[in-house]
Amino acid sequence: MGDRNTNGRPAGDGTADEADERTPLTNAASSLGNMGSIRNMGKNSKGKPLYEDDRAWVRWPMNFLHLTWATLASNYVNVLLVFVPVGIILGALDMNPTAVFCVNFVAIIPLAALLSFATEELSVKLGQTIGGLMNATFGNAVELIVSIVALTKGEIRIVQSSMLGSILSNILLVLGCCFIASGVRRSESTFNATVASTMSSLMAVAATSLIIPATLYASLTHSASSSEKNILILSRGTAIILLILYCLYLFFQLKTHAKLFDAEAETGEDGEPAEPAEPEILGPIPASICLVIVTLLVAVCAEYLVGSIDAIVESAGISKTFIGLVLLPIVGNAAEHVTACVVAYKNKMDLAIGVAIGSSMQIALFVTPFLVILGWIIGQEMTLHFQSFETVVFFLSVLVVNYLIQDGKSNYLEGCMCLGTYIIIALAFYVYPDDAGDIGSMVKGFFVQ
Structure with missing residues (x-):
């Protein structure tokens, strides 16, 4: 390919850090040793790579192979893609539910990484505003898709626990790993407290939106009114308000206060202009x-x-709540977890905070309310009334x-x-059974005389 790399820039251009930040785990094919030789797929008689050949019947298939390799080589975790066809075949043949669950569980990990990669590539061309919306939508695409599938099957507990689990894994597990990754290299790290405070305040609002339905449910225990109907009305109204708040936050972040959120991107750690953004590998159409x-x-x-979750619950004795709250979020957020830790290790804490808390905020203010509205449309009574134990855990975590x-x-x-x-x-939650009673009934005496 001459003296130019996949991105079209001179081979010696860019730093090691730029290459490291290309993907969550590591860099692309150039770091894969002899495997990277496939990228030099030969040249035509004019010395051009075959994917730049003037003949369309040569250029298009070779360009397809070139981009496919660049995408697959973007992350080491993509070797797990072999589990995708295996999981689909096992599910289609209605094989052992445990095998179906485990294989598809692993298969979603590289798919989540590919979603993250393609979204980043698309955001390069779309600009900051639309790119931010794309990241907000596809950054939590795995959780959203799994929850939509569960919602259509009437698995409300799976939906609620996976939403809460995604939030908790981001604000506690991911954030904790970021603090540790940064702390192993320096005694103290700093980040934009104003931005972090804004995000955490919105998380507090989201926690309030879950506490109110739980408290109302406890208060209506001895009321003649239908508690389920009232909770449903409250949840749908609250979901609309949360979606409006999320849109206002996007406007705040991307328009009116964009400089506040872009402070790290504009200058480096030493006050000098930050390094230029990495050029794209995929264009808008391939991405x-x-x-x-x-x-x-x-x-x-x-x-x-x-x-296959019901069969797993029966055979392994694991509750649906634990599967949704712990296992599924770890899979869905795997790519984001590693991304946040890598940038935190490089002392880019504002970016790490944005990935950890920002992703949680998107789940709380966008994905969960969206699922309530979607349930309203398709006839599933999805509400914001989580179990009181879960609500208390969420509130304490935000605190x-x-x-x-x-x-x-x-x-x-x-x-x-x-x-x-x-x-x-x-x-x-591992020892918390699915049939546990709502603690709201235990404390109703505090609310009802």
Whole structure:
């Protein structure tokens, strides 16, 4: 390919850090040793690579192979893509439910990484505003697809626990790992406290939107009114308000206060202009095609995954709540987890905070309300009335995170606090049975005389 690389820039251009930030786990094919030789797929008689040949019948198929390799080589975790066809075949043949669950569980991990990669590539051309919307939508695409599939099957508990689990894994597990990753190289890291405080305040609003339905349910225990109907009306109205707040936040972040959120992008750690953005590997059309294909594959794998959950619950004795709250979010957020840790290790804490807390905020203010509205449309009574135990856990987690980030500084000990809190919560939900009663009925005496 001469003296130019896949991105079209001189081979020696760019730094090692730029290459490292290309993907969550590591760089693309150039770091894969002899495997990268496939990228030099030969030249024509004029010395051009075959994917730039003047003949369309040569250029198009070779360009397809070239872009496919660049996409597959974008992340080491893509070796797990072999589980995708295996999981689909096992599900289609109605094989052992445990095997179907485990294989599709693993298959979703590389698909989530490909979704993240394609979204980043598409955002390069679309600009900041539309790119931000794309990241907001596809950054949590796996959780959204799995939840939509579960919602259509009437698995409301799976939907609620996976939403809550995604939030908790981001604000505790991911944030804790970011603090530790940064803390192993420096005694203290700093980040924009104003931005972090804004995000955490919105998370507090989201926590309030879950506490109110739980409290109302406890208050209506002895009322003649239908508590389910009243909770449904409250949830749908609250969902609309949360969606409006999310749109206002996007306008705040991308338009009116964009400089506040772009402070790290404009200048580096030493006050000098930040390094230029990495050029794209995929153009808008290939990235869009990749998004569509990967989204369809995630939907198919999610279909078989959710369909096998009941058999897993019966055979393994694991509750649906634990599966939805701990296992599914770890898979869906795997790519984001690694991305946040990598940038935190490089002391780009504002970006790491944006990935961790920002993703949680998108789940709380956009995905969960959207699922309530979708349930309203398709006739499923999805509400914001979570189990009171889950609501209390969520509120306490938001409280802990608010205390840790309010000073705009972090260290490894604070990261260990977040991790410890998450492990305690995971253990609590591991022993929490699906048929546990709502603690609202236990404390109704505080509200009803």
